[in-house]
Amino acid sequence: MVNNKTVAFVVAIGFIFLNLSGHCYGALQFGFYNGKCRGSDVEDIVRKTVLSKFLVDRTITPALLRMQFHDCFVNGCDASILLDGTNSEKTAPPNLSVRGYDVIDAVKTAVERVCPDVVSCADIIVMATRDAVSLSGGGRYNVQTGRRDGRVSLAKDAQILPSPSSSVSSAIQAFATKGLTATDMIYLLGGHTIGIAHCSFFQDRLYNFENSGKPDPTMDLALLTSLRRTCPRNATVDGKANLDQNSFSSAVVDKSFYTQIMLRRGVLQIDQELAVDGLSKSTVAAIAGSSDFTTKFGQAMVKLGGTHVLTGTQGEIRKSCRSVNSQTLMALVNG
Template identity: 45%
Template sequence: MEAMLLNFLLMLFMLSIPVESQLSASFYALSCPAVEDIVRSTVESHFDNDPTIAPGLLRLHFHDCFVQGCDGSILISEASAERTALPNTGLRGFEVIDDAKQQLESMCPGVVSCADIIALAARDAVDLSGGPSWGVPLGRRDGRVSSSSDTKSLPSPLEPVSIQRQKFAAKGLDDHDLVTLVGAHTIGRTDCRFFQYRLYNFTPTGSSDPSMDESFLAQLQTLCPKDGNGLNKVPLDKDTPTRFDVSFFKNIRDGNGVLESDQRLWGDDATRSIVQNYAGNFRGLLGLRFNFEFPKAMIKMSTIEVKTGSNGEIRRVCSKFN
């Protein structure tokens, strides 16, 4: 019943998406009707081998969309392409996209863009992790530019909310989208090096970040020793790191955020009330809230600066321009 209601509300939302994006869920209905099945089964088989691929694919979509729009520019494997830039270290899931593309090329050559495959794979990754599903508007074309120097638009975990806000606003996303999308950190992990300074060297006197819960701080200090190389992996959601749920928001509320950028969402009046809303409303009908809002925000993100019509190209191999 709840799922039906959610689907109905999402359908209503899809109908209200501006046509300016020129994307449509049925874009490949005639040219490659099996596209969604192929991407789904590919993501599923990789996920069965390694469920941690799900957060990898979700993050890949975000990093694709924030640089040059959602156009597969993140996939290009060349010296000085986007993929080689510092904020993109640790990105995962490229092989899943390549695998799906290879199958699609043998079935409907030259038809399905790599950018669309990423968007579908991210949706399937969330679904497989126990999160919501949604209809992905399709018809993006692949970009012809990919440069590491364009990646300044990606947010850094060290930035305050004011900068996160600016970077999201530059992509047409508001505070509500920001908090909702960062909720993606309900799955996945981070290297110690992205937050280790919070444990040992946050204040000028060399102590830890006072906004951290004390017992959580001790746990993180064990996982990320002071003299370690910073490459140990820590879950972004300490309670249910492989399940797509609202415990990430409860962690933020309780001082258990891992990245500084996540924890700061509790320190800003506007973002705090959104975090509080998700953290407090898990049970009952209101509990559908995050599951309803996340797809809307993802659809918005997945239409950032998309190329359609005669712009861009349909790559034959996702890691290379044609």
């Protein structure tokens, strides 16, 4: 059995290994697994497994959306966020509240049963997220597959994840480093149309915005009053609030989020700034007034899913999404 210290060592050595060999980013394909699994429909297996989880817990949709974003934004969409280890990405502060690992594990078990050593964990994240979004009313978009799983997972790499208090300009710059435009960023933050944020992520906006001793003046007064009840100043429990403050659609993937932030009812600072910053407010208004949000959101998710992927002979197909394969482990440790 490999202990956690060995895993931490392996992912660190893997970092050196991959830098020596170099990344190879090839083209993904729609229907990559067609004909590769003894007649089994891989995407249908994923869909049915996600559905079984969704019927028990509908909050898996925002959980998986967040997981895909946090995975793809750090060293590309390679399922590195799934790897266990004492110093893996999972242990980084921005990822401590990431969840949904049980969903990915269940899908991996299901596909391995009929199609062993073929379907990557990186592809499972993307397919499972798509299916969860569809189940939450977001429309079903086609995803490209053919990714391979990375061997590197280091907590320090997650430091590049944008903060909830990021400015619009800094968020645009961060997304640009991933080949994503300002419009892509605005659509992807539309994932906040579903899910919650804990008080600790926006408490300063309620009581001491930018060390002013006062609340954020851009926040709607009724929302401020409501959030202060949810998040008392000296609370011992970290409460939570819906990111979409429209109570009728807070569990639905739709454009309501944009309408809410235009009404100054954004919970996170970055969300509210989208509606008032000159770099983004016209796009927000256009989305709020459009009828094609779900289509454009799906397109942005597909683009995110193509960020710096490993294909071909790079990476591996993990047997367990939580650990690198044993032969990889031996190769890395033994040099």
